[in-house]
Amino acid sequence: MKKIFKISLWIILAMYTLFALWLLFVRDRGSSGLSIAQHFVQHSNLIPFATIVGDIKDMLAGNYISFYIRNFFGNTMLIFPFGLFLPVLTGRYRSAGRILVLFVIIIISVELAQLLLRVGSIDTDDLILNVSGGMAGFGINRLICTKTLDNIV
Numbered sequence: 001m002k003k004i005f006k007i008s009l010w011i012i013l014a015m016y017t018l019f020a021l022w023l024l025f026v027r028d029r030g031s032s033g034l035s036i037a038q039h040f041v042q043h044s045n046l047i048p049f050a051t052i053v054g055d056i057k058d059m060l061a062g063n064y065i066s067f068y069i070r071n072f073f074g075n076t077m078l079i080f081p082f083g084l085f086l087p088v089l090t091g092r093y094r095s096a097g098r099i100l101v102l103f104v105i106i107i108i109s110v111e112l113a114q115l116l117l118r119v120g121s122i123d124t125d126d127l128i129l130n131v132s133g134g135m136a137g138f139g140i141n142r143l144i145c146t147k148t149l150d151n152i153v
Helices: 002-026 036-042 050-060 065-077 080-089 096-117 124-152
Strands: none
Touching (some): 080 096, 096 124
16 A cells, blocks of 8 residues: 555656646747847846735736736745655655755756746746745645655555
8 A cells, every 4th residue: 555655646746747847848938039148138037036026016006916826826836746745755855954955956957947948937036936835845744744644655
């Protein structure tokens, strides 16, 4: 039973990973015709919290509320399943420090890949929200799921 459960979790996480990669790289076909430098200039934010603060101001003004909510929760929840399941699936990521470093490396890699492929935007706020969501998943794992899932796996 434990082995089947663990294999099932790996399959679910792999399927979710493919879905997340589709969202990040395929759904938005990119800025055709722009060089990497032009894409960076037009589609980047390197100032922490600038996008988040701007989105909050726009929402308070009543502009594009559903878009900003979807963007905020989408970015926050993107890495959440990894924080929830990786500590269960592998002992290597049971410490907050290790999983935090993993998430930062993954998200920086994704942001750089988006730049090189000229898809999406390069935004420090994506890093902040993605990592926060992953750490929230990790926190829930540590608070609620540890004893239950560790006993099954």
